[in-house]
Amino acid sequence: MTVIRQMTYHPVGRRAAAVETMTLDRLRELNDGGTQRADFHVLAVVDAGNGAVTVDFLRYPLRKRSVVWVVPGAVHRWDDIAALSGHLVLFVPTAPVTRATREFVASPGLAAHWTVPDADWPYVDAARNHLLLETSAPSGDTPTELPEILLSALVARLRPPDTEAQSTHPVFRLFRSSVEAHFREHHDAGYYARALGYAPRTLSRAVQQATGRTAKAFLVDRIVLEAKRLLAHDRLTAAACAHTLGFPDASNFSVFFRKATGMRPGAWQAAATVG
Incomplete structure (x- = not known):
């Protein structure tokens, strides 16, 4: 490492x-x-x-x-x-x-x-x-x-390409930037709708059009990516990840991570860092 x-x-x-x-x-x-x-x-x-x-x-x-x-x-x-x-x-x-x-x-x-x-x-x-x-x-x-x-x-x-085909969608661009800034503190898509001044359905429709995912799914994916970075590179424990990512405790984080990936944080970490 x-x-x-x-x-x-x-x-x-x-x-x-x-x-x-x-x-x-x-x-x-x-x-x-x-x-x-x-x-x-x-x-x-x-x-x-x-x-x-x-x-x-x-x-x-x-x-x-x-x-x-x-x-x-x-x-x-x-x-x-x-x-x-x-x-x-x-x-x-x-x-x-x-x-x-x-x-x-x-x-x-x-x-x-x-x-x-x-x-x-x-x-x-x-x-x-x-x-x-x-x-x-x-x-x-x-x-x-x-x-x-x-x-x-x-x-x-x-001319670097953008991973989101419809990244020019103004609502999605605002949402994506806001998620990047606040995903560690706010895990609810409703927060971003309120902060940006859009109805939840309007926001989710914009994200769906740009990415094929709902606003909630986009947010979950971003949190999971950061969790994987912390587990694989920083070798943090589930408890430390929970603290870093704004979860109330390790149990809550573990349930979230397992639901999103199908694996517990410790098992995913062991598989990712083998060798």
Whole structure:
């Protein structure tokens, strides 16, 4: 298990920059095969080879022109990167400088994995290489805003997809942002309807149209994801998870988790952390 709290993927003796880059060769040297959870974005672009990464308990194949985007707080593990070549870009959430790219980065629905279309690759490659060149400049030689500007260009060229097909639905977007901010304290979909000023049926209809799930199911899924992160990476007990996620006690949390997943927290934790 690896806990990562600062850029880069290893302790550094200087104040971390807002944007840093590294090769997949360097990642192989640092990777211990365990889970990682960072408080910054991890963006990987693969040039060649085949491998795999697991992000929030879903395994994704990696190949030429694959992109991996790990948002802050997500649990991830580099399963098979021995044959991969490419680069990682590590950046803090406030690094992008344009409105559009900041909205991309702030979206809770960012896809964790996709493949760059052939027609887009020359532009993605050029934007990535320019960023690599600037971040490799000697300290003090690069104007401080250049890496952030070039990061924004790369994000714009990558055009990250959103996991929710109808994410432009304004009611759903408000709901999703509110859930992300308050799911640890409020487990009732009715709270979000009241806070956003919508009738419960109106809110649930909007979420259903955007995701195929009810507002309650969307909220449950988000709480369960965080519970899994805490159980698998932080190795918290059911009692500690209950406290962190706003449940009155371990028993209440265990009933919730078992109803949602079919397993008790301890059993799920043991299966997720085996080996």
